[in-house]
Amino acid sequence: MDRSGVNGDDLRDRVEHQDVSLFDQIPALLEVDDRRSLLALHDACAKVHGAFSYLEIGSHLGGSLQALVRDPACDAIASIDARPTWMPDEGGITIAYPDNSSARMLRLLGDLPGASLGKIRTFDVSTTQLSPVDLGLVPSLCFVDGEHTDEAALRDARFCRAAMPDSGCIAFHDAAIVYRGIAQFLRELDAEAVAYSAYFLPATVFVIEFPQAKLRDVEGVTSLILENYRGYLFSLQSNDRYREFFNHWVFREWRTLQRRLLKGRLERWAARETAEKLGQTTGSASAMTHPTQD
Numbered sequence: 001m002d003r004s005g006v007n008g009d010d011l012r013d014r015v016e017h018q019d020v021s022l023f024d025q026i027p028a029l030l031e032v033d034d035r036r037s038l039l040a041l042h043d044a045c046a047k048v049h050g051a052f053s054y055l056e057i058g059s060h061l062g063g064s065l066q067a068l069v070r071d072p073a074c075d076a077i078a079s080i081d082a083r084p085t086w087m088p089d090e091g092g093i094t095i096a097y098p099d100n101s102s103a104r105m106l107r108l109l110g111d112l113p114g115a116s117l118g119k120i121r122t123f124d125v126s127t128t129q130l131s132p133v134d135l136g137l138v139p140s141l142c143f144v145d146g147e148h149t150d151e152a153a154l155r156d157a158r159f160c161r162a163a164m165p166d167s168g169c170i171a172f173h174d175a176a177i178v179y180r181g182i183a184q185f186l187r188e189l190d191a192e193a194v195a196y197s198a199y200f201l202p203a204t205v206f207v208i209e210f211p212q213a214k215l216r217d218v219e220g221v222t223s224l225i226l227e228n229y230r231g232y233l234f235s236l237q238s239n240d241r242y243r244e245f246f247n248h249w250v251f252r253e254w255r256t257l258q259r260r261l262l263k264g265r266l267e268r269w270a271a272r273e274t275a276e277k278l279g280q281t282t283g284s285a286s287a288m289t290h291p292t293q294d
């Protein structure tokens with residue numbers, strides 16, 4: 001038993017069985033399937049590495065840290081969060097984060113049974129203002145969930161890559177939003193001929209692991225990869241608003257008008273072509289009937 005009466009083995013068991021109620025105490029901006037995926041990666045790290053360190057970019061209230069802070073298998077946590085009061089988002093909206101502070105996050109995490117706050121280091125900056133050596137740890141698992149723009153996801157991924165060994169793993173949240181940043185990161189790895197494996201976990205988690213990590217071979221992760229069809233549909237549905245926007249009656253009417261205008265232009269063009277051809281034929285016919293005289 002630990003100091004709060006929570007049995008460490010019980011916690012490990014709950015992580016292994018993807019008990020999403022581990023995320024119940026602190027509000028987390030994660031779908032239920034995301035919670036399962038994060039627990040599966042967490043559990044796989046514990047199984048592959050024994051003890052491991054974790055890096056998170058974007059922690060807000062600490063929702064995504066609540067199982068890790070309680071699990072002794074996770075021996076160090078670095079939380080990078082620039083703590084802005086609002087954040088741009090590639091989805092076209094701006095998200096407000098009032099009272100956004102590390103102090104509030106640590107207070108909430110400290111209330112969890114068995115939480116070990118001593119292993120958390122917080123950095124109230126963005127990755128542009130930090131060097132990987134500043135972290136004081138080498139993460140085996142990184143979770144990228146900070147600013148939801150392609151540019152930020154790309155620079156955070158580069159930071160994670162620089163901070164981790166060849167056995168590390170980077171998980172991106174909300175891949176359906178920052179997919180261009182992820183795609184560019186993969187292009188960079190390909191250009192450098194870096195070996196990796198990439199896969200998708202429901203609902204929105206895109207994972208890149210470097211070859212020695214082998215997390216995907218651990219049962220919990222393997223079985224979630226087989227369920228990633230749900231994440232595929234979830235991602236498409238989460239982008240439905242763009243489809244609905246372009247199918248609004250105003251845009252439908254506009255498209256109909258464009259089609260009519262185009263049709264009219266094509267008909268006028270075809271009529272002109274025919275007239276010109278006819279003119280040429282008549283011209284040459286009359287040239288044959290009435291040859292010009294020198």
Ligand SMILES: C[S@@+](CC[C@H](N)C(=O)[O-])C[C@H]1O[C@@H](n2cnc3c(N)ncnc32)[C@H](O)[C@@H]1O
Pocket residue numbers: 027028029030057058059060061062063064080081082083084087097100125126127145146147152
């Ligand atoms: C979606 S929330 C994180 C949610 C958290 N991971 C969870 O699951 O509950 C995004 C966080 O990214 C932080 N953030 C915004 N811009 C950032 C930046 N440039 N660098 C690092 N963190 C940033 C925000 O302060 C916010 O706390």
